[in-house]
Amino acid sequence: MRAKHKLTELSIKQAIKKANSIAKTITFAKQLNPDTAQFYPLMVYPGTGSYSWAKEKGYLKTEDFSKWLDLDGRHATTINYPDLSNEKLGELCDSARMKFYLRSDYLTYKIRQSLTSPSEALRTLKAAKTFFRYLANNIFS
Secondary structure (H helix, E strand, C coil), rough: CCCCCEEEEECCCCCCCHHHHHHHHHHHHHHHHCCEEEECCCCCCCHHHHHHHHHHHEEEEECCHCCCCCCCCEECCCEEEEECHHHHHHHHHHHHHHHHHHCCCHHHHHHHHHHCCHEEEHHHHHHHHHHHHHHHHHHHC
């Protein structure tokens, strides 16, 4: 039996001025209840409306693509907003990940899913290892 996976990607934009909007995004992700949710800063790419918008507003941090990854090879935020620092945005994304993945309903769901599917158990174990390593190195260090 092949497990069905739901993936949701939610971009927490730097332009959001109210913490309430971010809380609503997290609540919405929980209501969708996908297997995976990715919370990350808005990334803009050449040729997209978002890129044109960021460039027009003066929010584009750099057009040097080599600076679009951080030292660990993860996507770096490509835009700067005057009302929310990149550091704060990163903290908000990390908080969203913890609120989504560390809730009891999600953990119970993943345990049950893993008990009925060995392949899902392996996938979940690998993902959990990566997630907790990230938390240890970036949040709790």
